[in-house]
Amino acid sequence: GDTYKISFSKPGYSDSIISNYVIHDGESKTINVILRKLPGKITGKITTVTQVPVSQATVTAKNSSNHVFSAVTDNNGNYEISSLEFGAFTVTANKTGYTSKQQVIVNITLQNLSVIANINDFTLNQGNVTGIVKDKSNNPIIQANIILSGALGSASVISGSDGKFAISGLVLGSYNFKCIKPSYAVFDTVIYVTDSVNVAVVLTLNNSTIKGY
DSSP states (O other): OEEEEEEEOOTTBOOEEEEEEEEOTTOOOOOOOOOOBOOEEEEEEEEETTOOBOTTOEEEEEETTOOEEEEEOOTTSEEEEEEEOSEEEEEEEEOTTEEOOOOEEEEEOSSOOEEEOOEEEEEEOOEEEEEEEEETTSOBOOSOEEEEESTTOOEEEEOOTTSEEEEEEEOSEEEEEEEEOTTBOOEEEEEEEOSOEEEEEEEOBOOOOOOOO
């Protein structure tokens, strides 16, 4: 047999430790442990810059140990993250179609178990890119792959039966723009997305040939 120190832990609960636990050779024991929920709580509201509540936004709280806790806002933009340990948390929020860069740092202590972190900088992504893909003879090209990428995000779409395409809900700013279609040279450029940008894409057939015997 021997003497052991046994620890029990789970995120959101206080640890429980049993010291000097003795187990003899051939002995079998059952240990029942009660873990108590941690008392810390972060609440708040997520809104746009014009104070419109943002529902279904994901709110995350990360502590100094990089443990992440999250919640989703209700129809009024409110959220609650509970069962948190003492310490500092960095709170952020995000939702597809919106941009938010705000971070709120809160500190849960024995004297301040419930803290508030409101985020109110959400802006609706309103950038739109439209265009048409054609060949040099002005014929529409269908099923061409249009790809936007960059630090602000990425998006892609396939040109329709008329060669037209549209991408909406983009963060305003600079993107790499590519159009790819088999048998054609890649169309590659940089565009700046505003409320409405139209891109005329002209693809050129590849002239490379392979010959052999």
